[in-house]
Structure formats: structure tokens, C-alpha cells
Amino acid sequence: MKYAAITDRLADLGGAKWEVHALAKQMQAAGEPVIMLTIGEPDVATPPALLTEAKRAMDAGRLGYSNGRGEPGLLSALAARYSARTGRTISPQQIACLPGTQTALYAVLLTLTGPGDEVLVGDPLYATYEGLIASTGAVAVPVPLRAEHGFRMQAADVAARITPQSRMIFLNTPHNPTGAILRRDEIAALGALAQAHDLWMLSDEVYEELVFDGAEFVSPFDMADLAERVVVTASISKSHAAPGFRSGWCVGPAEFSARLLPVAETMLFGNQPFIADMTAMAVSQPSDVAAGMRTRFARRAGVIYDRLNGVQGLAVHRPEAGMFSVVDVRATGLSGEAFARKLLVEENVAVMPGESFGSALRGWVRISLTQDDALVAAACDRILAFTARQLGAAV
Numbered sequence: 001m002k003y004a005a006i007t008d009r010l011a012d013l014g015g016a017k018w019e020v021h022a023l024a025k026q027m028q029a030a031g032e033p034v035i036m037l038t039i040g041e042p043d044v045a046t047p048p049a050l051l052t053e054a055k056r057a058m059d060a061g062r063l064g065y066s067n068g069r070g071e072p073g074l075l076s077a078l079a080a081r082y083s084a085r086t087g088r089t090i091s092p093q094q095i096a097c098l099p100g101t102q103t104a105l106y107a108v109l110l111t112l113t114g115p116g117d118e119v120l121v122g123d124p125l126y127a128t129y130e131g132l133i134a135s136t137g138a139v140a141v142p143v144p145l146r147a148e149h150g151f152r153m154q155a156a157d158v159a160a161r162i163t164p165q166s167r168m169i170f171l172n173t174p175h176n177p178t179g180a181i182l183r184r185d186e187i188a189a190l191g192a193l194a195q196a197h198d199l200w201m202l203s204d205e206v207y208e209e210l211v212f213d214g215a216e217f218v219s220p221f222d223m224a225d226l227a228e229r230v231v232v233t234a235s236i237s238k239s240h241a242a243p244g245f246r247s248g249w250c251v252g253p254a255e256f257s258a259r260l261l262p263v264a265e266t267m268l269f270g271n272q273p274f275i276a277d278m279t280a281m282a283v284s285q286p287s288d289v290a291a292g293m294r295t296r297f298a299r300r301a302g303v304i305y306d307r308l309n310g311v312q313g314l315a316v317h318r319p320e321a322g323m324f325s326v327v328d329v330r331a332t333g334l335s336g337e338a339f340a341r342k343l344l345v346e347e348n349v350a351v352m353p354g355e356s357f358g359s360a361l362r363g364w365v366r367i368s369l370t371q372d373d374a375l376v377a378a379a380c381d382r383i384l385a386f387t388a389r390q391l392g393a394a395v
């Protein structure tokens with residue numbers, strides 16, 4: 001039988017990246033005491049007040065069809081939130097609610113890019129971005145994010161890759177997997193390029209509320225002179241420990257949002273009203289669960305840095321936000337993939353190979369910060385033992 005070209009474009013972008021994680025799950029199911037430091041799920045349950053609100057809304061019959069853009073209450077709550085953040089009036093017509101950041105990104109890319117368009121995207125990158133870009137027929141143009149620049153995208157690296165086909169700069173701040181946050185001047189320089197070459201700026205801000213103390217989050221959407229070309233995506237998955245609700249949104253210029261609406265309607269024809277009510281409650285007040293995660297994740301990142309950085313064979317990049325630390329293991333002589341596989345088999349510690357997040361993290365691994373402190377410390381001990389053995393074996 002014949003299949004659409006999209007199935008070929010996406011065929012190699014899925015499962016292979018998660019093989020170490022899948023193997024670790026199998027080992028766990030077989031009774032092995034594996035320390036799982038692979039994926040980034042919040043380490044707490046969804047707040048009871050949000051569950052109560054979702055149940056209240058269901059009991060109140062908020063179970064009918066919605067509309068393509070989103071429930072008015074949630075749109076108003078998001079408009080208020082982004083108006084407060086940007087200092088401009090953001091209207092509900094600039095927002096569309098979609099099931100999670102992932103779907104929002106998909107709808108945005110379908111709205112703004114098509115076959116042959118080039119999307120400038122940082123490398124390393126979140127595991128689904130290549131598929132998102134390829135799905136529309138657009139081409140991902142990797143922009144190296146360099147450790148010496150704290151893994152933050154530099155305008156010169158973008159400028160060197162701009163062509164007449166360039167359509168978008170795809171940002172992720174705070175960044176997965178490196179926890180980097182773009183600085184104001186860096187965003188301004190990227191914005192100047194976007195203006196000069198008439199490019200969109202897409203900013204995935206799903207980790208906005210997981211910024212550690214001492215770091216400052218800045219969004220290109222907050223810069224008034226860029227607002228006409230910036231689209232932001234986010235959700236309550238991380239900020240409110242609610243990934244299973246699949247509740248996200250995009251916000252951008254009103255004209256963009258009008259163009260996106262038929263795309264969203266075609267994909268979904270509306271979200272779930274009871275989830276919209278719960279999300280409206282979530283985004284209308286500061287998130288206590290996010291505050292707790294910020295503290296715990298920063299502390300665990302500190303433990304990993306203090307224990308592993310500078311030890312022979314290892315160099316740790318310190319995150320400023322998010323749910324992960326990345327560790328350079330090149331000096332062990334292993335690829336990230338080989339390090340992760342051997343560490344799993346020999347020490348029962350599951351981390352992600354850096355290679356799953358782009359070629360710039362070849363020879364790195366990503367460690368999730370979402371397990372409790374004792375497990376993170378135990379994992380560090382085992383990583384140290386494994387690395388020492390590895391270096392001994394390599395001599």
C-alpha cells in the first residue's frame with residue numbers, strides 16, 4: 001500500500017531516541033532496582049485544588065463541545081497573565097488553547113511553515129522538534145548552541161545560516177536539555193536578524209516557571225518591537241505538574257492567531273471545557289508546585305555539579321532552569337549512547353544519551369532532576385564508580 005510522505009519523514013525520528021529509557025523500564029519491570037533519571041516528569045502530583053476544580057466542572061456539566069479557540073474564561077485568564085507579563089494589552093483573540101505545548105507547536109508550525117521553508121533551530125534540541133519541523137515539509141537548519149556560550153543561541157551563528165528560504169527562528173527558553181536561558185541582549189540581537197530577514201520567532205516557554213533563583217527569564221514576546229513576529233507556546237504540564245491534562249496554548253499577533261484558528265479547528269475542534277476551567281484557575285495565581293520544583297531541582301543540579309564536575313572524565317554544565325543537568329562524558333572515551341547503555345547495565349542508573357537531543361550533545365548525557373535527593377546522590381556515586389572503572393579500563 002502507499003502512504004503519505006509525512007510517514008517517511010517522521011519514521012526515524014521517534015522511538016530510537018528513547019531506547020535506553022525503554023530498556024530501563026523493561027529492567028525495572030523485571031525487578032531490577034534501576035534509578036530512573038531519563039524523562040522529565042514533575043516529581044509531585046497535580047495540586048488537589050486543580051483536581052477539585054476539574055471535578056467540579058465535570059459535575060457542573062462542563063462536558064460539551066467547546067469552540068476552536070478556547071473557552072472564554074481560560075482565554076481571559078491567559079490574556080490577563082500575558083498582559084501583566086508584557087505590559088501590553090494582550091487580547092483573547094491573540095491566544096488559542098491546544099492540548100499541550102506539543103500540539104500548540106504543531107499547529108504553529110503548520111500555520112507558519114511549509115515545504116522547503118527553513119527553520120533555524122538550536123542544536124541541542126528537545127527530542128520532538130525535528131519531527132515537528134519535518135511534519136510540515138519544512139527543513140530544520142541546526143544552529144549550534146555552544147557550551148562556551150552557556151548553550152545560548154548566538155545571533156552570529158544564526159546569521160551565518162540565513163538563506164532566502166529561512167522562515168523562522170525556533171527558540172526554546174528555558175532550554176531542554178541544557179537548562180539555558182536566553183539573555184535580553186541575545187534575544188535583541190536575534191530579533192534584529194528576524195526583523196532584517198522578515199522571520200518569525202517561535203519561543204517554546206514550557207519551562208518558564210522552573211527558573212532557578214538568581215536567573216532571569218526574558219521572552220522575545222515581552223519586547224514590544226518584536227511582538228508582531230513572535231509566537232509563544234506553553235502549558236500547565238510542567239508549571240502545575242499536570243502533563244496528563246494536555247492543556248497548553250499559543251499566543252502571538254492577532255493576525256497570526258486568526259490564520260491559526262482554522263488549523264486548530266481542523267485538528268481538534270475545541271478543547272475540553274472542564275480542563276479549560278481547571279487551567280484558568282491554574283494560570284490565574286502563582287504556582288506553589290512550581291516554587292517547590294524550582295527549589296528541589298536547583299538543589300539536585302547543585303549536588304550533581306558538586307559531585308561530578310571536574311572529576312576525571314566528567315564535566316557538568318550547570319542548568320539555570322528546568323528539569324535536567326547535562327554532563328560531558330567525552331573524556332571517558334565513550335559516546336553518550338555507549339555511556340548511557342553501559343551505565344544502565346553495569347550500575348542500574350538510567351540517563352539519556354545526549355545524542356537523542358542533537359549532534360551538539362554527542363558525547364554527553366542528560367540527567368533528570370526529578371527523582372528525590374537520595375536517589376540523585378546514589379546515582380552520582382554509581383556514575384563516579386562507573387567512570388573510574390571506565391578510565392581504568394581505557395588506560
Ligand SMILES: Cc1ncc(COP(=O)(O)O)c(C=O)c1O
Nearest residue numbers: 100101102126176206235237248
Ligand atoms: C522543550 C519542551 N517543549 C514541549 C514539551 C511538551 O510539553 P507539553 O506537555 O506541554 O506538550 C516538553 C516536554 O517535555 C519540552 O521539554
